Amino acid sequence: MTHQHDGGAHLHSNPDQDADPAQFWDEVYREKAKRWSGNPNPQLIAEAKELAPGTALDLGCGEGADAIWLAQHGWTVTAVDVSAVALERAEAHAVDVGLPDRITWLQRNFGSWHPEAGFDLVSSQFLHSPLLPWRDFLASAAAAVAPGGALLVVGHHPDGLTPWSGHKDMKDKFFTPEDLVEALTNGPGTWRINVADSRERAVTGPDGQHATTIDSVLRATRTSGAHTS
Numbered sequence: 001m002t003h004q005h006d007g008g009a010h011l012h013s014n015p016d017q018d019a020d021p022a023q024f025w026d027e028v029y030r031e032k033a034k035r036w037s038g039n040p041n042p043q044l045i046a047e048a049k050e051l052a053p054g055t056a057l058d059l060g061c062g063e064g065a066d067a068i069w070l071a072q073h074g075w076t077v078t079a080v081d082v083s084a085v086a087l088e089r090a091e092a093h094a095v096d097v098g099l100p101d102r103i104t105w106l107q108r109n110f111g112s113w114h115p116e117a118g119f120d121l122v123s124s125q126f127l128h129s130p131l132l133p134w135r136d137f138l139a140s141a142a143a144a145v146a147p148g149g150a151l152l153v154v155g156h157h158p159d160g161l162t163p164w165s166g167h168k169d170m171k172d173k174f175f176t177p178e179d180l181v182e183a184l185t186n187g188p189g190t191w192r193i194n195v196a197d198s199r200e201r202a203v204t205g206p207d208g209q210h211a212t213t214i215d216s217v218l219r220a221t222r223t224s225g226a227h228t229s
């Protein structure tokens with residue numbers, strides 16, 4: 001999995017709500033030469049395989065493994081993150097695997113920037129931040145999906161956090177698939193829910209511990225309703 005939750009001190013701190021997210025996340029990345037595993041997220045692979053490649057938007061792309069996997073599988077990718085440190089690593093990874101021109105990397109803060117509409121796939125994988133309520137980014141992600149396009153949101157289920165994750169303040173940070181469906185279907189546009197699952201996954205901790213985590217997975221198709229917000 002892309003995530004290796006190792007209890008990094010900064011990642012699980014409780015920053016002041018006025019903190020600058022770019023600075024906060026740059027610090028999270030600087031704590032380690034490589035923050036995540038470098039592998040694409042398994043739920044992304046499972047769900048994107050169901051779709052015909054087109055344009056994809058990866059929100060909170062981190063060190064870029066998902067964007068690179070999508071580009072390798074025929075997608076034209078725009079990958080966005082607030083952290084310049086993460087994006088620098090992502091771009092270097094794309095160069096290493098011979099994909100320097102297939103992905104557009106953007107540094108943006110989802111607290112103030114909203115993507116343009118019209119993507120065939122909008123994916124957000126584990127976009128959990130103490131500075132970004134999940135409902136805000138869900139609305140923004142949904143608005144970027146083209147009619148007929150897909151929204152894929154994957155994150156930690158609040159009942160499936162690992163003992164070593166050290167996550168605090170779950171409110172506004174984690175979601176169930178039911179939470180996602182409710183928020184999406186109460187928002188603009190109409191949607192067909194393709195997948196709303198809680199999926200268990202075996203994970204290994206920083207000291208070799210074994211545990212089961214739960215991923216909340218939502219895949220939905222926009223059936224009508226142009227971008228309205």
Ligand SMILES: C[S@@+](CC[C@H](N)C(=O)[O-])C[C@H]1O[C@@H](n2cnc3c(N)ncnc32)[C@H](O)[C@@H]1O
Pocket residue numbers: 002003021025036041059060061062063080081082083086108109110111124125126127128129131132
């Ligand atoms: C837990 S990491 C997940 C990274 C990647 N999707 C993965 O699965 O490996 C969350 C990512 O969201 C980014 N992020 C957090 N808040 C953000 C914001 N307000 N605007 C843009 N990106 C943000 C962080 O920089 C970080 O790379």
